[in-house]
Amino acid sequence: MTEEKAKKPAKAPKLADPVASSIDVATQQLIARAQELGIDTVWDRAENMKPCAIGMQGTCCKNCSMGPCRLPLPKGGIEGEDTRKGLCGATANTIAARNFIRMVAGGAAAHSDHGRCVAEVFRSVARKENHDYKIKDTIKLKAVAEALNVAITVEVDGEVVDRDIDEIALETAEVAYGEWGKPEGEIIYLKRAPEALYEKWKKAGVLPRNIDREIVEIMHRTHMGVDQDYKNLMKQGARASLADGWGGSMLATDLQDILFGTPYPVQSEANLGIMKEDHVNIIVHGHEPILSEMIIAASQDPEILDYAKSKGAKGIQLGGICCTANEMLQRHGVPVAGTFLQQELAIITGACDAMVVDIQCIFQNLANVAKCFHTKLITTHPIARMEQNNVLHIEFDEHHAMDDAVRIVKMAIDNFENRGAEVMIPQQKATQVAGFGVESILYHLGGTFRGTYYTLNDNIINGRIRGIAGVVGCNNARTRHNESHITIVKELIKNDVIVLTTGCNGIACAMEGLLTPEAGAVYCGPGLAEVCETVGIPPVLHLGSCVDNSRILLAATEVVKAGGLGKDICDLPAAGSAPEWMSEKAISIGQYFVTSGVYTVFGYTFPTAGAPVFEDYLFNEMEKLYGGMWDFEADPIKHAHKMIAHIDAKRKALGIDKARERVLMDMADRQALEA
Numbered sequence: 001m002t003e004e005k006a007k008k009p010a011k012a013p014k015l016a017d018p019v020a021s022s023i024d025v026a027t028q029q030l031i032a033r034a035q036e037l038g039i040d041t042v043w044d045r046a047e048n049m050k051p052c053a054i055g056m057q058g059t060c061c062k063n064c065s066m067g068p069c070r071l072p073l074p075k076g077g078i079e080g081e082d083t084r085k086g087l088c089g090a091t092a093n094t095i096a097a098r099n100f101i102r103m104v105a106g107g108a109a110a111h112s113d114h115g116r117c118v119a120e121v122f123r124s125v126a127r128k129e130n131h132d133y134k135i136k137d138t139i140k141l142k143a144v145a146e147a148l149n150v151a152i153t154v155e156v157d158g159e160v161v162d163r164d165i166d167e168i169a170l171e172t173a174e175v176a177y178g179e180w181g182k183p184e185g186e187i188i189y190l191k192r193a194p195e196a197l198y199e200k201w202k203k204a205g206v207l208p209r210n211i212d213r214e215i216v217e218i219m220h221r222t223h224m225g226v227d228q229d230y231k232n233l234m235k236q237g238a239r240a241s242l243a244d245g246w247g248g249s250m251l252a253t254d255l256q257d258i259l260f261g262t263p264y265p266v267q268s269e270a271n272l273g274i275m276k277e278d279h280v281n282i283i284v285h286g287h288e289p290i291l292s293e294m295i296i297a298a299s300q301d302p303e304i305l306d307y308a309k310s311k312g313a314k315g316i317q318l319g320g321i322c323c324t325a326n327e328m329l330q331r332h333g334v335p336v337a338g339t340f341l342q343q344e345l346a347i348i349t350g351a352c353d354a355m356v357v358d359i360q361c362i363f364q365n366l367a368n369v370a371k372c373f374h375t376k377l378i379t380t381h382p383i384a385r386m387e388q389n390n391v392l393h394i395e396f397d398e399h400h401a402m403d404d405a406v407r408i409v410k411m412a413i414d415n416f417e418n419r420g421a422e423v424m425i426p427q428q429k430a431t432q433v434a435g436f437g438v439e440s441i442l443y444h445l446g447g448t449f450r451g452t453y454y455t456l457n458d459n460i461i462n463g464r465i466r467g468i469a470g471v472v473g474c475n476n477a478r479t480r481h482n483e484s485h486i487t488i489v490k491e492l493i494k495n496d497v498i499v500l501t502t503g504c505n506g507i508a509c510a511m512e513g514l515l516t517p518e519a520g521a522v523y524c525g526p527g528l529a530e531v532c533e534t535v536g537i538p539p540v541l542h543l544g545s546c547v548d549n550s551r552i553l554l555a556a557t558e559v560v561k562a563g564g565l566g567k568d569i570c571d572l573p574a575a576g577s578a579p580e581w582m583s584e585k586a587i588s589i590g591q592y593f594v595t596s597g598v599y600t601v602f603g604y605t606f607p608t609a610g611a612p613v614f615e616d617y618l619f620n621e622m623e624k625l626y627g628g629m630w631d632f633e634a635d636p637i638k639h640a641h642k643m644i645a646h647i648d649a650k651r652k653a654l655g656i657d658k659a660r661e662r663v664l665m666d667m668a669d670r671q672a673l674e675a
């Protein structure tokens with residue numbers, strides 16, 4: 001290299017175009033604001049670092065130090081035999097399958113370890129070792145106990161009486177906790193699935209034994225020189241995904257509902273405009289409601305509120321980011337500050353007095369952004385710390401949870417007076433109704449007297465509702481923020497497909513105003529609009545955080561049980577989607593949807609494109625085993641229409657594709673349809 005070349009000044013980093021980065025005006029404004037202040041955000045970094053093409057194709061193996069072995073797909077594809085192989089001889093299929101199921105393991109581990117923490121808190125409450133948390137929902141406790149084969153009644157002197165609730169809680173806690181590592185048997189909740197589906201899993205040999213074992217086995221099988229058959233690798237991927245969806249995630253949801261209350265519809269708001277200039281703003285970010293529940297309680301304490309007022313604030317404004325947002329929203333109506341991609345922006349408002357984080361989806365760059373403002377960035381979880389020295393760590397311990405929460409909230413209040421002049425809170429926020437779940441859908445669509453899913457099924461059979469879509473998942477800085485989420489959801493509801501949402505899709509829909517009953521008349525086809533108006537529900541039902549995708553599995557099971565739409569989840573006119581996915585958790589969720597019989601389409605990119613044979617196995621062959629399969633479509637309109645085409649094919653198979661006279665069906669009518 002010549003001296004002249006070596007001295008060439010480094011190029012200034014490129015800046016993202018705010019309008020091209022997001023469809024949301026508040027987000028655009030704050031990206032521009034960050035650029036004015038010389039602070040980089042995820043969108044700027046995405047401009048300056050392109051992803052590795054071979055990694056994106058799923059065919060880079062770095063599982064041993066002879067590699068990384070990189071097997072890119074040749075331009076124009078493979079002609080004839082695929083002779084690509086790594087140093088050990090691993091084929092593109094083996095490498096892509098290993099990488100894919102390692103993503104399943106990562107996602108399943110994240111959800112399930114979250115579930116384990118909740119199970120530990122629940123157990124400490126049941127053992128009466130903990131006084132800050134209490135059991136809030138004893139009805140749910142009894143339902144969960146029964147699902148875990150724990151008796152809720154007992155015979156006394158020949159008479160069956162209710163069992164003591166503390167005893168039920170204790171036994172439920174022990175049984176639930178055992179699901180992570182019991183030495184024998186299978187995950188108990190698998191029996192909650194439709195019988196036909198359980199039998200399919202049994203036949204395929206994928207019934208998970210316990211949660212931890214299936215994740216560990218993925219790490220073993222994908223170690224250098226172990227499993228070298230992509231079909232066999234995927235068998236374990238399917239098994240571990242079930243351990244997540246019907247195991248760790250479902251237990252997380254259930255135990256959270258028992259401890260903190262089962263969600264019912266609540267009205268709230270969404271987007272960065274929920275922050276208030278004259279209030280202490282505390283943004284809680286992450287996933288486990290164990291932290292956020294206590295922060296909510298502390299910030300509502302009259303003494304703490306007086307303390308905030310004594311420091312010149314009018315009150316305390318809590319807001320959530322990511323799935324913590326969804327947890328606080330669905331049980332308390334706490335407004336949502338933003339999606340995964342908006343986390344840096346909450347600090348860039350200059351009005352965030354504390355950002356409190358626990359686990360998952362947290363950018364390390366928050367620490368760098370916080371350095372530019374007065375914001376206290378507080379990590380709280382022993383497994384999720386940051387190296388930067390401006391980050392405070394207050395370890396949240398369930399045994400003195402309230403004390404920890406009070407300390408954190410007071411720290412935010414004390415920081416209120418340190419705000420600089422650079423406050424810029426965007427105006428944008430939208431009204432939303434969230435907090436739906438298996439139980440509330442039962443009530444809303446079934447009514448007080450018909451508390452079942454029959455009415456929903458009748459409306460599907462009649463054709464008012466064409467089908468059901470589960471649209472979930474992340475944002476991704478490689479695609480325009482929220483654009484695919486919103487385009488796909490609007491296209492679905494326009495075509496009378498009711499949408500169940502969770503995670504960052506739920507937040508995106510809230511920001512767009514799709515989570516209001518009024519959205520029915522504005523965006524829906526005539527059938528769905530009529531249902532929304534009659535029942536008073538939004539066309540997009542927000543079911544919570546990403547672990548709450550388990551609610552979608554159980555809602556689908558309830559639809560099967562109500563009759564008239566087949567005997568298995570794969571018979572339903574239903575489809576799944578993650579338009580802007582980025583996380584390993586999304587792959588695990590997608591896989592347990594597929595293994596449970598759901599046609600599941602991912603947007604942006606698919607991590608197996610470099611191994612067409614393996615990809616074909618996921619996209620086509622898997623359906624023969626489980627009734628569900630993967631698909632990929634980056635274009636949001638085509639993506640929605642692939643889902644609608646699948647829904648229509650299922651309607652045809654059920655014989656409900658022809659326009660019918662709209663009659664309320666009774667059981668005999670439904671049975672006749674099934675025959």
Ligand code: BF8
Pocket residue numbers: 287322323340360361472473474475502503504505545546547582583585586
């Ligand atoms: O678990 S949707 S970006 S926040 S991973 Fe993360 Fe994705 Fe958002 Fe919740 Ni889920």
